[in-house]
Amino acid sequence: MDEAILIFEKFNILLYSIAYQICHSKEEAEDILQEVQLKWLEQDLTLIKNPQAFLSKLVVNRSINYLNSAQVQRVDYYGPWIPEPEIEHSEDPLIGKEKITYALLVVLEQLTPQERVVFLMKEVFAYSHKEIGELLDITAENSRKLLSRAKNAVKDNDISVDNTSQAENQKFIDLFNFSIESGDLAPLLGYLTTEAKMSIDGGQKRRAPLRTLIKATRILTFLNGVMPHDFFGDERVIGEIYQQPCLFIKEQNQLKSILFLGLNQEKTKIQHIFIINNPDKLKNIL
Incomplete structure (x- = not known):
């Protein structure tokens, strides 16, 4: 034992x-x-x-x-579903943390279960196709095909998922926070792609749009409408989760929500805004 x-x-x-x-x-x-x-x-x-x-x-x-x-x-599920964030404290080299960004977790949601497993086990945990085949009871060749499909799906998404976008991500998070602090969100419009999206995960625990908002102008209209109602709390702290800068939004010293940004592939504009409001997904943070 x-x-x-x-x-x-x-x-x-x-x-x-x-x-x-x-x-x-x-x-x-x-x-x-x-x-x-x-x-x-x-x-x-x-x-x-x-x-x-x-x-x-x-x-x-x-x-x-x-x-x-x-x-x-x-x-x-009530409204958009966004992966539960987590702050990892371990530096164990086995876990492949340096290869994961929060944006990648979001994109992996688009894959089938087998594609997701093959992608993670090969690209993050460095298992061989033979080892992955034994894990999933498939051939090594099937594992290679699943990885190819997964990589194509990740590549074809409209969000930059690699950790080389950290500096650009930080710039846009800073800009977002500055716009909130100044009370003027209008400058953000120029930094959103035309077909930008915003997903807010409230999980029916907090009020949020039932569907992902699409188009920059619609997003700005929504944010301008909710900003006077303490949507962005009374304190904001810029932090990092899974190698990705984010905005911790607090109300009376309690974590209220977390805001992440997904940049376009060129890393020149914001393609997707992710806001986690569901308290069930925030209880393990801070």
């Missing part, structure tokens, strides 16, 4: 990171880890040649099951 616990603890951070980055939910990742640990403690260790591969497969399978059920649940 002691040996089994030590082995599990060795891979605990990696397994949690896999579960979170597939599921985009801290609570679900923690539940999956607990289930996997219980299953692991039932095993005969003498029959397991590669504990990391065995544990990873358990985590991946449960994560895919969650995604399949979550996709059904999200059809009935």
Whole structure:
């Protein structure tokens, strides 16, 4: 038993990171880890040649099951659904944190469960196609095809997802914050793409548009309408989550929402504004 616990603890951070980055939910990742640990403690260790591969497969399978059920649940979700953000404190080199931005998490939502798993396991966690095939019970060739489809989908999206856009992202976050502080959002119009979008995840816990707003002028009209009603709180702090600058919006010293920006591929304008208002998705931040 002691040996089994030590082995599990060795891979605990990696397994949690896999579960979170597939599921985009801290609570679900923690539940999956607990289930996997219980299953692991039932095993005969003498029959397991590669504990990391065995544990990873358990985590991946449960994560895919969650995604399949979550996709059904999200059809009935009230308003836009945005991945739950998380501040990672670990510097463990196994978790591939340096390869993930919050914008990438958002884009991964567009992939099928298998595409998402293959993309993450290959591009973030550096598993081989042979290892991924064993995780998913598919051939290495099928893994390569899934990765190709996933990469094309990521490339074809209208948001820059790599961490090289951090400096540009910071510039636009600063501009956004300055516009709020000055009480004049009009200058933002020139920095939004014509077909810019804004998604606000309130989860029916806080008031928010039921659908993603499209077009720069419509977004500015909405923001100008809600700004006098403390939509942007009484304090704003610029921070960073998953290598991406963001705006922590507070009301009476309590976190009220988080604002992220998705830049266009050229990193010259804002393509998508993401605002997380749902308190259930903010409780693990700060």
